[in-house]
Amino acid sequence: MTAQPVLIRGQWRAAQATGTFQAENPATGATLPEVYPVSSWADCDEALTAAAAASVELRRTPPARIGAFLRKMADRIEARAAAIIERAHIETGLPKSPRLTDAEMPRTLGQLRQAAAAAEDGSWALPTIDVKGGIRSYLAPLGPVCVFGPNNFPLAFNSCSGGDFVAAIAAGNPVIGKANSSHPGTTQMMAETALEALQETGLPLATVQLIYRTGHADGERLVSDPRVGATGYTGSRGAGLKLKEAADRAGKPIYLELSSVNPVVVLPGAIAERGDKLAEEFTGSCLMGTGQFCTNPGMVILLASEATEAFVTNVANRFNAAACGVLLSKSVAKSLASSIDGLKAAGAAVLAGGGPAEGTGYRYRNTLLRVSGQQFLANPHALQNEAFGNCSLFVVVKDASEAAALLDHLEGNLTGCVYSDTTGKDDALYDQLVPHLRPKVGRLLNDKMPTGVAVSPAMNHGGPFPATGHPGFTAVGIPAALRRFAMLECFDAVRPHRLPAALQNNNPSGCLWRLIDGVWTQGDVPA
């Protein structure tokens, strides 16, 4: 069977392949018919050369055209939404509703359109003008961006339509998308809409290119190539750290989202006040999407008490009662089982689940584990290993100081939640514990589960290593996410007519926010 074509330099053409692979339907375990190529370095090399040329062209392209492309692409995806959703459903096992149709697709379209607005507006670039000093600077595109998409958001974090993709493009960079191997067909459809939109809006055709898979060594070579500007990667910690090492050695920025257990601290007053409601809320958040979210609440910290015991039993009963969803792939199922085995080996007791589930396809029983604070502190490394899927670890600590010690032992995480009594009874405990939690997490939540990640300008979907590779940046949220794919360009005594439009005396749109002599304004440079 002929392998599917890659998209390079605006052409769908046969890959220069070193092998092939096929995706599976994880709900049935059946191999899907389409065959995809594993590209050789020759494909990467050609894509890089084409992207570098596109990058030069994009720098000369008015931001309005980049915005038009993103909007057009959103329209084209919307027009093909049913087919794309069908394909994503087959490749990932994620339900069409509630999920792909009513959550992820609208989010994907919204991100494309928000990114279009950010590109057109330009304020993301923080233009800064020192009038008297004759010095002006802003964030500018930095060159081709490689995007490695994760398995768990086939639309909204797809390497050819998702968060990193729209951020890189809106910042003015071409993208080389590396499909996630578990949904290559969905990615191909997204790249098809991109190429059509590029053709319609006249952007360089190599602004979006697609390779399905490469060998590991070629992936490392790709992210460290001199023609690359930066890389966005969301996926497993092992593969991500290899890419990071290669990119770091070459001095190429790489933004990673690796793993996170997303600690949830439930204070005693919250359990006393609304324990049953919390058990329901937690169970919903933890099992939604079969737990396959970067921000899944994988660890819950509870203070020992009778009420806590009742809460734990309540959640365990709910885990046992809930249906076991389909996992994204055979490798997710394998990794979940092995991670849970590791937690058990480190002393975790099984309160619910703990083994494979009945039913077709890749499934594992909803799993609730438990250790004491003392056990955790004796083995903090093994016990905070992420078990990606429908699993969580309850840590029952004896008192607040043991909770603080536990938080001090946490690695960096995307999120941290604290539930407390609504009338203030837990406030002293909150004040004691949050200073230990806050530096470990990118986003702190109160009385809210971490699984919703709004595309808000104030969002941080990021956090200290190893949740990500740099604690100063967010992967979700427009316009902040654009700033990852930029370099700071300064113009010192550059003649006025040679300045980029964003830094000239006259505000190019009347809407662009600029910091002029310490004042944020949408006005012109004062005469």
Add this chain to the structure above:
Amino acid sequence: MTAQPVLIRGQWRAAQATGTFQAENPATGATLPEVYPVSSWADCDEALTAAAAASVELRRTPPARIGAFLRKMADRIEARAAAIIERAHIETGLPKSPRLTDAEMPRTLGQLRQAAAAAEDGSWALPTIDVKGGIRSYLAPLGPVCVFGPNNFPLAFNSCSGGDFVAAIAAGNPVIGKANSSHPGTTQMMAETALEALQETGLPLATVQLIYRTGHADGERLVSDPRVGATGYTGSRGAGLKLKEAADRAGKPIYLELSSVNPVVVLPGAIAERGDKLAEEFTGSCLMGTGQFCTNPGMVILLASEATEAFVTNVANRFNAAACGVLLSKSVAKSLASSIDGLKAAGAAVLAGGGPAEGTGYRYRNTLLRVSGQQFLANPHALQNEAFGNCSLFVVVKDASEAAALLDHLEGNLTGCVYSDTTGKDDALYDQLVPHLRPKVGRLLNDKMPTGVAVSPAMNHGGPFPATGHPGFTAVGIPAALRRFAMLECFDAVRPHRLPAALQNNNPSGCLWRLIDGVWTQGDVPA
């Protein structure tokens, strides 16, 4: 002789040393009498623990107190200025005037006071509020910062008083200063003023700590320690890349300033219009401070012509006629000689200098080298190796397309300059070449030498690797430089009274700039 004490946990105490070293007076080659310890890991470990505790305290400290500390420290340095300048002069050979007294000391005091204002104001943190979404975020301190200061700015980039120091402190982080081994006494005096100012303003005494030197392995362990937030390093490429590798592996941000040849393109119209003036300007910039600036113009690109030959001869004559300054240290002298030998071995012809200079202390003759564009393109790696000191390489290319090819082969640099005819005759050439230069440099200048680096909010003292480790950040310029030493903290549905002051509904000062629902304002969150 007793070794000088280190400053750890607010105490000047004997180091737990593995050895000692002494500085030299580079103007005479004489060893200076003071003996400084090489700290063992025990000193680093104690400093890290104390810094981590100080970091927690600093997070609770009102920004006004941090500002007060920086101002007080500036006052104390000013009061001891004559003695500090005398010590820096002896340790570095840099002239008191023009330089230490009238340029570097005022700059150092100015930076401390600008950083104080930035800390008090808080707008550097880009507070961002999504009112309806209930999501708020800003940049917050990220923990102890290790600062490795360079040899060439004993005051303004001193690890205990300079650019990285003030940025880290103003962002709310404690600093562990690692003195530059060529001016330990100056660094000690700066740390003395810091401790006095800490005592006067009631900040945690471990906010500033000083170690003079460590073994290489301990340095790498220091920057990758879990207690560290980030590192600022300015110095040699070799040592910097080792630290970067260690920090990267641990996922700890490290901001490096490594090396840069700072290409200057002189277009034909500029030579025709004001060749003699340019020769004078270039010579002054290149030989100032014996060429020991990060932004020294180490490479000049010229288009072949008779006028260019005259310009080259003019500069060579000026290099021969100018006095040969003192170099900062024996190792700078050795490295300059070896770098120049490397350029000669790669084919560079010597137009002036090329060997050691007469006179006491460490000196090398003002050196002007030359290659053709063809030679450069045959050996671009060796011929863009920085020769730190009073040396520059002229590259005479045959035409604009050879110039463009040369620029395409450049690594990342801090600066790039283009001189052109003032009436527009060079504009077509400018437009042809700048797209090749712009992506390679952090700061683009017109008709101006790169050696002045104003402390401006719009400055970029940064650039693509290997000039620095990340192209998005600047080491000079307040408030932007503060953002290196911060993590993005998001608050999602956090109860109002638990928000940091900068993110509460009421603007805490009436002056803080915040991005509220897409609008930059100094106002409150609308009711």
